[in-house]
Amino acid sequence: MITGAGKGIGKAIALDFAKMSGKQAEFDPVLILVSRTLADLESVAAECRSFGAATDLFQADIADKAQTDRLVNSTLERYGTIDCLVNNAGVGRFKPLAELTEEDFDSTMSVNLKGTFFLTQRVFAIMEEKRSGHIFFITSIASETAFKSSSLYCMSKFGQKGLVEAMRLYAKTCNVRITNVMPGAVYTPMWGEVPDAMKSLMMMPEDVSLPLVNAYFMPQRTSVEELVLRPVGGDLKE
Numbered sequence: 001m002i003t004g005a006g007k008g009i010g011k012a013i014a015l016d017f018a019k020m021s022g023k024q025a026e027f028d029p030v031l032i033l034v035s036r037t038l039a040d041l042e043s044v045a046a047e048c049r050s051f052g053a054a055t056d057l058f059q060a061d062i063a064d065k066a067q068t069d070r071l072v073n074s075t076l077e078r079y080g081t082i083d084c085l086v087n088n089a090g091v092g093r094f095k096p097l098a099e100l101t102e103e104d105f106d107s108t109m110s111v112n113l114k115g116t117f118f119l120t121q122r123v124f125a126i127m128e129e130k131r132s133g134h135i136f137f138i139t140s141i142a143s144e145t146a147f148k149s150s151s152l153y154c155m156s157k158f159g160q161k162g163l164v165e166a167m168r169l170y171a172k173t174c175n176v177r178i179t180n181v182m183p184g185a186v187y188t189p190m191w192g193e194v195p196d197a198m199k200s201l202m203m204m205p206e207d208v209s210l211p212l213v214n215a216y217f218m219p220q221r222t223s224v225e226e227l228v229l230r231p232v233g234g235d236l237k238e
């Protein structure tokens, strides 16, 4: 199950898993793609299926707990379990401190914190019971480094990192792997229009998806706990 699979990093993760379908031993998954925009999901699902991967899609707003509950319940009814969750859906409002509004606050926290928490809570319970599973969190370099125009975003990403660390305490007792993926700047729709000079300083979505998929295929005895990925020239300023 990949949240935010309609665009950007989530789309690249879906495509890279799809490419491995049937090629890696005992890997013949159903990919569950989740986001709010149906047209994006249909387009990514078609691409995944073109690589031979069984793919289903689910239009849901993860900020709404009733919708994440429906997402998990429907997945269990259709497929019986969830083996891997990629908590990728996230939003950012990048503005100077004084310009941030209550709506910016609520929107950022409801997706990045509330949505990530309640989906993880439901899916982890399934993995805990069967004593296997892998949960990825796409947090950010901004989960440990502050950027001036990202105060709310940093607050939410530092918070996600807190959840990752708490989840590890539960996961290690029941054979569940937790991977915190911390990318620096990646060229995706999240950034809107980007000048070419800036784009040349950024990573591309597949630079994140490839190491993530490789971490999934590590032997079950090994948990890749963190992936820190930066543009070779370092972080973009502020």
Ligand SMILES: NC(=O)c1ccc[n+]([C@@H]2O[C@H](COP(=O)([O-])OP(=O)(O)OC[C@H]3O[C@@H](n4cnc5c(N)ncnc54)[C@H](OP(=O)(O)O)[C@@H]3O)[C@@H](O)[C@H]2O)c1
Pocket: 003, 004, 005, 006, 007, 008, 009, 010, 034, 035, 036, 037, 040, 060, 061, 062, 063, 088, 089, 090, 091, 092, 111, 115, 138, 139, 140, 141, 182, 183, 184, 185, 186, 187, 188, 189, 190, 191
């Ligand atoms: N791009 C970067 O530089 C960068 C760096 C570090 C970390 N990250 C993190 O990586 C993740 C993906 O970022 P991205 O750059 O790929 O963003 P993106 O291009 O804006 O794509 C975000 C995806 O998440 C979905 N989404 C957003 N809110 C959602 C919600 N409430 N419920 C369900 N789906 C939702 C979006 O679809 P809909 O809007 O249609 O729902 C979209 O498919 C985020 O958590 C972000 O914080 C990004």
